[in-house]
Amino acid sequence: MAENIIELQDVTKYFGENLVIDHMSFGIKKGEFITFLGPSGCGKTTTLRMIAGFDLPTSGKILLNDEDISSLPPNKRPVNTVFQRYALFPHFNVFENIAFGLRCKRVVNTYKNGNGEEYTKKEKLSKQEIAAKVKKALALVDLEGFEKRSISTLSGGQQQRVAIARAVVNEPEILLLDEPLGALDLKMRKEMQIELKKIHDRLGITFIYVTHDQEEALTMSDTIVVMADGVVQQIGTPTKIYNEPANTFVADFIGESNIFTGTVVGKNKVKFCGKTFECVDNFGEGEQVDVVVRPEDILMCAAEDGILKGEVISVVFKGIHYEITVQVGKYELVVQSTESRKVGEMIGLRVAPDGIHLMKPRYTTNVFDGVINKANNVEFAGGEFECDVTQLYPGSHLDEDGYLITAAGEKLDLTDTEVKVEVGLHDIEISDDEDAGGTTGHIISIIYKGDHYRLIVRTGDSDEDEDFVFATEDLWNENDYVSVIIPKEKIKLSLKHKEKEDEA
Amino acid sequence: MKLPRFSRKTLCIPYAVFLIFFVIIPMCVILFYAFTDKNMHVSGTNFVRFFSDPTKLSTIVYSLVIALITTVICLVIAYPVALILAHSKIKKKFVILMLFVLPMWINFVLRVNAIRELFNLLSQINELEGLESANIFKTIFGMVYDFLPFMILPLYTTMMKIDTSLYEASADLGAGPVTTFFRITVPLSMPGVMSGVTMVFLPSMTNYVVSDMLGNAKVTIIGKFIYEYFGSDWHMGSMVAFVLLLVVFASTLFSGGFKSEENVRGTNL
Numbered sequence: 001m002a003e004n005i006i007e008l009q010d011v012t013k014y015f016g017e018n019l020v021i022d023h024m025s026f027g028i029k030k031g032e033f034i035t036f037l038g039p040s041g042c043g044k045t046t047t048l049r050m051i052a053g054f055d056l057p058t059s060g061k062i063l064l065n066d067e068d069i070s071s072l073p074p075n076k077r078p079v080n081t082v083f084q085r086y087a088l089f090p091h092f093n094v095f096e097n098i099a100f101g102l103r104c105k106r107v108v109n110t111y112k113n114g115n116g117e118e119y120t121k122k123e124k125l126s127k128q129e130i131a132a133k134v135k136k137a138l139a140l141v142d143l144e145g146f147e148k149r150s151i152s153t154l155s156g157g158q159q160q161r162v163a164i165a166r167a168v169v170n171e172p173e174i175l176l177l178d179e180p181l182g183a184l185d186l187k188m189r190k191e192m193q194i195e196l197k198k199i200h201d202r203l204g205i206t207f208i209y210v211t212h213d214q215e216e217a218l219t220m221s222d223t224i225v226v227m228a229d230g231v232v233q234q235i236g237t238p239t240k241i242y243n244e245p246a247n248t249f250v251a252d253f254i255g256e257s258n259i260f261t262g263t264v265v266g267k268n269k270v271k272f273c274g275k276t277f278e279c280v281d282n283f284g285e286g287e288q289v290d291v292v293v294r295p296e297d298i299l300m301c302a303a304e305d306g307i308l309k310g311e312v313i314s315v316v317f318k319g320i321h322y323e324i325t326v327q328v329g330k331y332e333l334v335v336q337s338t339e340s341r342k343v344g345e346m347i348g349l350r351v352a353p354d355g356i357h358l359m360k361p362r363y364t365t366n367v368f369d370g371v372i373n374k375a376n377n378v379e380f381a382g383g384e385f386e387c388d389v390t391q392l393y394p395g396s397h398l399d400e401d402g403y404l405i406t407a408a409g410e411k412l413d414l415t416d417t418e419v420k421v422e423v424g425l426h427d428i429e430i431s432d433d434e435d436a437g438g439t440t441g442h443i444i445s446i447i448y449k450g451d452h453y454r455l456i457v458r459t460g461d462s463d464e465d466e467d468f469v470f471a472t473e474d475l476w477n478e479n480d481y482v483s484v485i486i487p488k489e490k491i492k493l494s495l496k497h498k499e500k501e502d503e504a
Numbered sequence: 505m506k507l508p509r510f511s512r513k514t515l516c517i518p519y520a521v522f523l524i525f526f527v528i529i530p531m532c533v534i535l536f537y538a539f540t541d542k543n544m545h546v547s548g549t550n551f552v553r554f555f556s557d558p559t560k561l562s563t564i565v566y567s568l569v570i571a572l573i574t575t576v577i578c579l580v581i582a583y584p585v586a587l588i589l590a591h592s593k594i595k596k597k598f599v600i601l602m603l604f605v606l607p608m609w610i611n612f613v614l615r616v617n618a619i620r621e622l623f624n625l626l627s628q629i630n631e632l633e634g635l636e637s638a639n640i641f642k643t644i645f646g647m648v649y650d651f652l653p654f655m656i657l658p659l660y661t662t663m664m665k666i667d668t669s670l671y672e673a674s675a676d677l678g679a680g681p682v683t684t685f686f687r688i689t690v691p692l693s694m695p696g697v698m699s700g701v702t703m704v705f706l707p708s709m710t711n712y713v714v715s716d717m718l719g720n721a722k723v724t725i726i727g728k729f730i731y732e733y734f735g736s737d738w739h740m741g742s743m744v745a746f747v748l749l750l751v752v753f754a755s756t757l758f759s760g761g762f763k764s765e766e767n768v769r770g771t772n773l
Contacts, residue, residue: 101677
């Protein structure tokens, strides 16, 4: 596709043994303001650095105008970067900083010699040309007359502007911005957001912007790429991403959300919080889905008119609206409204069909690779769990020496057998007693789903970590160190080599 | 119990006493001796004698040249070493740095002696012994060996402090590795160069132990001169010391050592 200025094709990046970018593919249209959005460590900065050329992809290709630039050094790429901490050269003044790129540039000029033959020469830009370009760039960022100032005398905002001028003066095809506003205070940041947008409109070049601030992304971008764990979660316009999040991660990361687990009970009908709602999304009947409802899409009404009925348990004034928490049975819903309610009041709640977003659950079950050990326990995710190995062979039983006797009377030693381990979302418990469970890890994510929390516990070290996803009603804190308990009968095992045979 | 509280002024007293007795008074004594004759009459004869004696003047120039060569060689060796160490991603670079610095932990005289023995061994094979140039070579070799760590350390610490995103920014703006080196690395490592140069240049002008032991006492530098004069003529010795002081002052002025900005001198280790 020619309209894509940058295209990532199946890009994977490892730092040592750490997988940072996992088979990422997407294209960026020319002239757009595109934002990479995600929590820290999601791979957004690495993606940007690969486009700039500071990091090379482990595998995959990066195309610029359909040409493979994956292994070009940064100085050979027609892109410029505005760095997170500006990276201005402290030993140069403002003028020299901005002129740096221009002084490195060689332009091809065509001349005619005495015989009228044309010849070309690679030449440096003349002093006047450089001075004129620097002046123009300074005007663009409203810093006229700052040429002679030294970098250390500038404020953060001014340094930011110099960094932008230094990048755009080279007329790059793409401007890369790595969290450029992170070091500024809130008011300055808001001003610079508008400023950047203006500069983008004036220059008409492609901007790739990296941020973890969802509000910034929504305000500025034409297109947002939401990333998590080195994988693109969703690409779309800010409106689309806000209104139609592709999964619960996007819904939870962008804006406030009420997230529930629901079941599709008919055509355009979904059941959650114990009631059936009309909706617009269509899924197969009986399918389990994640339901996302934005707080502003929940309408309050008289108790008897609502589909849901609940008690107001807290009201917080947020400036433009009130944030009202309502307890409906065992579920908790957050509602945003310009009207206030009294704490303790019974109110009804309803949701318009287009306010209900259904999505495929991100996790339905936990799957691990495990090995049976001598004690007929299964080892996986850095721990050892008791399990029922007889389920591997229907009709089998164990003899007193720990050997498995199959239904056909065969005697098997299961030690070192590789198995696939499956554990359901509701079959895991955690405890802060480190020795209580089979393995230990840190809680890395908590998403509130109305009546329960969905937790992700990551075990093992960074090289071979495993995630446990499960539901719990107890409130934990992110980063808590916990042990994972799985009841013996809830561990589902299946033989691995059997699957391979089936595939063959 | 209430602790006695000292004001800033009170706390300064020990330092003031130290400075007065060990810096200011000795300096005055040197000045006094330099500008008096044997009968303790104020006179400028020492000054005149010093600058009209070709031997003394040539010794000063000689010391300067030896110090200069030593400093340049140290810089040429140390700069790449510091650059490679500062840029390498190896985890154990501290160990490598330590290996360069380790000789400093061994007694100075012992080290110089070791080199002398080494040269003696070599001279039995070669017949360089006795040549004037061989003595100078050995002296400079010994000085480079001794002062190299003092050049590497400040260079290394200054280079470590350079933000790597500056190199990235330079590459991003279209500069190749050579341009980046000359326009970013060199100017930003200048404070380290300056402090390294100061720490090598000044001692190598006066450190006559090396020149005595390795140069067969045939290489006379200014430090040796002062030492010898203080055996017989304190007045002339003081004058030589005074002239050296002026040279040091001039060279420090030249290298920007008096600028108030902290980063001009870099890290003096």
